[in-house]
Amino acid sequence: MKTQLIRIAAAFISGSLIMILHEFPKAILFYIINPAKDKKDKNIIFKLHHYIDPIGMIFCITSMAGFSKPYMYRIKDKKTNFILGIAGFISLALTFIGSFLILRFGIGMNPDFTYVENIKTADLIFQCIMLYMALLSLSMLLVNLFPVSTFDMGLCIAGKSPNKFFSIIRNDYVIKMILFFAVILNIIAEISATILSMLLR
Template identity: 90%
Template sequence: MKTQLIRIAAAFISGSLIMILHEFPKAILFYIINPSKDKKDKNIIFKLHHYIDPIGIIFCITSMAGFSKPYMYRIKDKKTNFILGIAGFASLALTFIISVLILRFGIGMNSDFTYDANIGTTDLILQYIMVYMALLSISMFIVNLFPVSTFDMGLCIAGKSPNKFFSIIRNDYLIKMILFFAMILQIIANISTTILRMLLWRGNI
């Protein structure tokens, strides 16, 4: 029971942090590119809880894959769309890389995700959080590869081909249904776990 509660708490904390780390840099970048925007709107981007998607958090806890709530940009130029899309992917990739480095060289986590039962509860929670930070960041990276209009791939498509962007908007419902099934069936979680296990594998060491 204790372990299960720790898992849920770790997934919630990690999922929330990743959502903020994913969306907040994009919002900052948007206002750097568009400095003339209303100051009232600028203040909204610092309300970090707005980036936490409740449904996305539920998926993080139950399916080890989720999605964040993007700041609703009003973007007219293609270049900004593309830059924000790439920035979103970059932030998730960077979070994943840092998490893996901490797990491998800081905590010494192995590919079987063997947790040290002899450490204190706080340290155990931190271990779980770092594992979930790695798993959820790569999962969200994969999720954002789906061409949903508000996801990073959608922004990249909008930046490169507005006609294709309107096409994915027309198929938005179908794409989301495929994505939800991929998450519910643990397909994305399994891919993420496999990637992380490969990076933590130590061979005969």
């Protein structure tokens, strides 16, 4: 029971951190590119809890694959769309690389994440958080490959081809349903776990 509670807490903490690390840099970059924005709007980007999506968090805890709540960009030029989409992928990739390196080479870490007798609670919590940071950041990167209009791939498509972007908006419901089933059937989580397991060997 104790281990299960630690895992749930670790998934919640990791999911929250990844959502913030994914969306906050994009919001900052958006206002660097668009410096003439209203000061009141700029203050919103520093309210970090806004990036945590409740439904995405439930998926993070139950299915090891969630999504964040994006700042609702009002972008008029294609270049900014593409830059923000790429920035989102980079932030998730860097989060995965950082957590993977800690898992693989961190002092006192158990890279196989097998049960260790008499392990300290603090060490168990830390290992759980790092494991979930790696799994969830990789899963969220895979989720953002789906061409949903508000996801990173959607931003990239909007930046390259507005006509294709309008097409994915028309098919948004179908794309989201495919993503939904991929998440609840643990397809994305299995792919992420397999990749991480192979890298940790």
